[in-house]
Amino acid sequence: MSLLSKFEQHYIKIKGNRWYWLFSIFCRVSLAYAFIVAGLVKIVGERFASGLSVIHPMGSYLEALHHTGYYYTFIGIAQVVAAILLLIPRTVTLGALLYFPIIVNIWILSYALRFDGSFMTAPLMVLANLFLLVWNYDRLRYILPFKSFSNLGIYIKPKKYSNKFPFLFFTGVLTTTVLVVVFFVFAHPIMPRNSLKDCNMQFENTANNKETGLTFCECIHIEGKPLDACLEEFKNSSSN
Structure with a gap:
């Protein structure tokens, strides 16, 4: 049995588990909420993180971005559209694809400038986004560079979910979250902070x-x- 076949067998089990399904909903709602809030700020024309000084490294960037006119508004619209697509079951895959490059950009920017506001949350959002992409593998696989595809098709929601709690998975989620927090605290000996x-x-x-x-x-x-x-x-x- 190939590695891909083993993955797809495991994938079917995961899709039929209620706890994984609830976690996917949590990821969708939390990611959507974050982008709706951030996106609306840009759409109404306010500067994001307006309390940050314009001479702060991140504040300087956000001030310059704020003055880019309709490009700044476009970013806000893209964030809100990605959020709405995540909330609609039929468009989750498209929303996750649109969301991913935006949040990766925010993550790299936050890390480069050591910005407290998203230094810790951005990588967690990237991981949540990756989970949603994997969760929608049955739809995404057709754009992957595979020579052939199995007969998996589009997964149909089961009439009854398995209630077996995936201890290993959630232990991994908790461990990853703790590691990100620890990295945030100890990654850099000095930080610019926000004031x-x-x-x-x-x-x-x-x-x-x-x-x-x-x-x-x-x-x-x-x-x-x-x-x-x-x-x-x-x-x-x-x-x-």
Whole structure:
């Protein structure tokens, strides 16, 4: 039996389990809610994360994006459309496909700028989106580069779901969530944070680097220099 055949057998079992189905609904609703909120802000013309200073690395990006006119509105419309498609059972697959490149872009942007607002939530949203893509494998497989397809067809919702609780799967979900949180807390020794006060607080109990740390925060929140430049200055000051 090929690896693909084994996967499809396991896939059928998963699709017939009530707990996996409920988890898919949770992913759809939570992802849709996040994009509806974010998208409507853009559609009405308000700057996203308006409380963030325009000299903050992320604030500077969002300010520039806000001034791109109808492109900014277009992003908001795309987010709301993706959210609505996720909420409609017949269009979930299309919604997940549209959602994916947008949320991956947000994830990479958040990581690059170490933005507290979505540094932790964005990767979790990417994983939830990936789950939905796999959940809709029966529809997506026709655009995959397979030489031939099995007779799986489009999966039909069973009249009665299996109620067996998938402990291994949800243990994996919980473990992954914890690892993402731990990574968020310990991935970077310093973060720009969203305000000068919050930035300074991370250096309060670090006697050796307190002065250079405060200088780093001023570099971000007062001087408005790029994150890489401030990190380089911090590194040079710490090594002296």
